[in-house]
Amino acid sequence: xxxxxxxxxxxxxxxxxxxxxxxxxxxxxxxxxxxxxxxxxxxxxxxxxxxxxxxxxxxxxxxxxxxxxxxxxxxxxxxxxxxxxxxxxxxxxxxxxxxxxxxxxxxxxxxxxxxxxxxxxxxxxxxxxxxxxxxxxxxxxxxxxxxxxxxxxxxxxxxxxxxxxxxxxxxxxxxxxxxxxxxxxxxxxxxxxxxxxxxxxxxxxxxxxxxxxxxxxxxxxxxxxxxxxxxxxxxxxxxxxxxxxxxxxxxxxxxxxxxxxxxxxxxxxxxxxxxxxxxxxxxxx
Amino acid sequence: xxxxxxxxxxxxxxxxxxxxxxxxxxxxxxxxxxxxxxxxxxxxxxxxxxxxxxxxxxxxxxxxxxxxxxxxxxxxxxxxxxxxxxxxxxxxxxxxxxxxxxxxxxxxxxxxxxxxxxxxxxxxxxxxxxxxxxxxxxxxxxxxxxxxxxxxxxxxxxxxxxxxxxxxxxxxxxxxxxxxxxxxxxxxxxxxxxxxxxxxxxxxxxxxxxxxxxxxxxxxxxxxxxxxxxxxxxxxxxxxxxxxxxxxxxxxxxxxxxxxxxxxxxxxxxxxxxxxxxxxxxxxxxxxxxxxxxxxxxxxxxxxxxxxxxxxxxxxxxxxxxxxxxxxxxxxxxxxxxxxxxxxxxxxxxxxxxxxxx
Ligand SMILES: Nc1ncnc2c1ncn2[C@@H]1O[C@H](COP(=O)(O)OP(=O)(O)OP(=O)(O)O)[C@@H](O)[C@H]1O
Ligand SMILES: [Mg+2]
Numbered sequence: 001x002x003x004x005x006x007x008x009x010x011x012x013x014x015x016x017x018x019x020x021x022x023x024x025x026x027x028x029x030x031x032x033x034x035x036x037x038x039x040x041x042x043x044x045x046x047x048x049x050x051x052x053x054x055x056x057x058x059x060x061x062x063x064x065x066x067x068x069x070x071x072x073x074x075x076x077x078x079x080x081x082x083x084x085x086x087x088x089x090x091x092x093x094x095x096x097x098x099x100x101x102x103x104x105x106x107x108x109x110x111x112x113x114x115x116x117x118x119x120x121x122x123x124x125x126x127x128x129x130x131x132x133x134x135x136x137x138x139x140x141x142x143x144x145x146x147x148x149x150x151x152x153x154x155x156x157x158x159x160x161x162x163x164x165x166x167x168x169x170x171x172x173x174x175x176x177x178x179x180x181x182x183x184x185x186x187x188x189x190x191x192x193x194x195x196x197x198x199x200x201x202x203x204x205x206x207x208x209x210x211x212x213x214x215x216x217x218x219x220x221x222x223x224x225x226x227x228x229x230x231x232x233x234x235x236x237x238x239x240x241x242x243x244x245x246x247x248x249x250x251x252x253x254x255x256x257x258x259x260x261x262x263x264x265x266x267x268x269x270x271x272x273x274x275x276x277x278x279x280x281x282x283x284x285x
Numbered sequence: 286x287x288x289x290x291x292x293x294x295x296x297x298x299x300x301x302x303x304x305x306x307x308x309x310x311x312x313x314x315x316x317x318x319x320x321x322x323x324x325x326x327x328x329x330x331x332x333x334x335x336x337x338x339x340x341x342x343x344x345x346x347x348x349x350x351x352x353x354x355x356x357x358x359x360x361x362x363x364x365x366x367x368x369x370x371x372x373x374x375x376x377x378x379x380x381x382x383x384x385x386x387x388x389x390x391x392x393x394x395x396x397x398x399x400x401x402x403x404x405x406x407x408x409x410x411x412x413x414x415x416x417x418x419x420x421x422x423x424x425x426x427x428x429x430x431x432x433x434x435x436x437x438x439x440x441x442x443x444x445x446x447x448x449x450x451x452x453x454x455x456x457x458x459x460x461x462x463x464x465x466x467x468x469x470x471x472x473x474x475x476x477x478x479x480x481x482x483x484x485x486x487x488x489x490x491x492x493x494x495x496x497x498x499x500x501x502x503x504x505x506x507x508x509x510x511x512x513x514x515x516x517x518x519x520x521x522x523x524x525x526x527x528x529x530x531x532x533x534x535x536x537x538x539x540x541x542x543x544x545x546x547x548x549x550x551x552x553x554x555x556x557x558x559x560x561x562x563x564x565x566x567x568x569x570x571x572x573x574x575x576x577x578x579x580x581x582x583x584x585x586x587x588x589x590x591x592x593x594x595x596x597x598x599x600x601x602x603x604x605x606x607x608x609x610x611x612x613x614x615x616x617x618x619x620x621x622x623x624x625x626x627x628x629x630x631x632x633x634x635x636x637x638x639x640x641x642x643x
């Protein structure tokens with residue numbers, strides 16, 4: 001609480017003393033490269049091929065496109081859940097590990113984030129294909145006898161995207177988990193709470209803001225993901241970004257493409273507003 | 286002999302090469318207020334943590350009512366604890382914090398409400414049920430922690446420097462509350478502090494810790510009047526030490542030659558590991574008398590400074606070979622009028638009220 005109060009005060013001071021002039025170039029840049037293109041897209045989505053809302057009507061009215069929306073939400077939701085379920089224990093381990101080791105693991109995680117996205121996705125393609133390492137290993141271990149279909153379907157997309165999204169869950173959670181005083185958990189134990197109760201009644205509620213903001217970030221990023229679903233997913237589970245690409249690249253239909261992109265943007269902004277409202281870390285608890 | 290209520294038997298704890306607790310043995314009676322007093326790193330917290338079950342001892346045992354506690358995990362020991370740091374659950378209100386141990390124990394809703402309000406009343410925080418801990422002062426948070434630790438009626442309450450983060454005035458206020466709560470509830474308390482005043486004010490008995498061992502256990506008065514070791518003598522009360530030569534010693538009494546040649550006899554002697562010819566003589570500042578003229582068996586000193594401290598006066602002096610000795614005289618003592626800085630004076634004392642440590 002004290003920390004947030006001082007940062008608030010700090011920001012206020014900067015705003016009061018600093019000149020507004022300094023931010024004008026940045027604002028111009030954002031306007032030029034972000035706001036204007038979005039506005040142009042909006043225009044095209046309501047003007048092409050003829051003025052009106054027919055693009056949106058078609059997009060939201062047809063079952064084919066609704067399936068794409070459903071797919072998008074399913075994949076994003078699945079990826080979010082899996083990323084949190086895997087990311088939480090990893091973050092907890094990193095938080096309680098000696099600093100020397102946790103720094104090393106974090107360096108590896110960050111390094112992986114800097115590696116080219118395409119390269120990482122292709123790597124998963126190689127690993128997950130029918131004759132790939134994963135299938136071979138499972139067969140050799142006698143767990144399965146026929147190779148599993150791990151690419152060009154929901155499984156492939158989920159694995160590939162979860163891997164890419166994991167750092168966005170882990171990194172913020174480490175900070176939150178580290179800030180939880182181990183003495184609080186000891187106090188809970190002496191109060192009679194066993195390991196599971198310490199987790200569900202103390203650790204989890206205390207890390208919930210971190211989990212929620214990480215999850216929302218992953219969900220929002222997943223909604224608009226293109227490369228990984230395009231490479232690891234099948235045609236039956238096309239996502240919204242792929243649809244946009246198809247409209248623009250193959251069908252040269254800027255009207256529909258723009259409409260789809262804007263629907264995605266609106267969903268994202270709504271979710272962001274939800275996060276601001278409910279998950280503001282500076283909000284007095 | 287009847288079986289002690291709580292018995293700590295030969296506890297030892299090492300972390301690799303580091304010896305946190307060397308050898309701690311101690312019996313605590315039911316309802317007793319026992320304080321672990323000692324400097325930083327002397328193993329007080331480690332001993333407490335072993336009692337709480339956060340750490341397993343390398344060696345030794347703990348018996349509560351004759352039953353070993355060591356195989357019982359923390360959450361089943363039913364022990365209460367207040368920590369040095371604030372450990373209230375920040376996502377719960379004060380009332381929910383105090384209710385937490387009862388919820389875990391599946392106590393009925395009505396009984397929880399009743400016991401929570403009773404516990405909060407005990408720490409004088411009625412009406413704070415719905416506050417979040419973050420909105421309470423440090424002293425209030427520790428009182429809630431105390432209520433949370435007492436609400437399930439633990440047989441033993443551990444307190445690890447619960448007041449060290451508070452300022453002096455608040456600390457004294459809560460010390461008073463802790464005493465009252467101890468008397469009202471009759472709970473057995475093991476209290477850790479490195480503040481001797483706090484230990485003296487609160488405890489029935491004090492265990493003085495030094496380097497992972499207990500040097501002495503006793504009431505405050507015993508420790509002050511009859512310190513067993515040099516360390517205890519220096520830790521409890523104010524103290525001066527001067528070097529003396531052991532001329533002879535028998536039956537725990539020694540004949541000593543002080544610097545300047547004065548010989549005193551009948552000094553209680555505490556033989557240490559060295560057993561050598563030189564000893565350290567404890568002279569309490571308030572047990573020394575000062576006179577401006579030579580006295581028999583007196584110790585010649587030079588007056589260094591005279592400081593008025595309200596109801597008493599501190600005179601700092603120096604012996605012939607440069608050891609400094611402070612003397613505390615009651616306000617209005619007749620010697621004060623006749624001495625001033627740089628003067629020669631003589632200190633005298635009752636040999637049997639002093640202690641020598643070899
Ligand atoms: N987990 C640990 N690993 C290594 N050494 C430790 C560990 N815990 C305690 N020690 C060491 O054991 C010794 C005793 O520690 P302990 O915390 O019991 O001291 P203390 O008397 O409570 O001191 P303080 O007044 O500073 O709290 C110290 O030297 C400490 O460095
Ligand atoms: Mg300690």
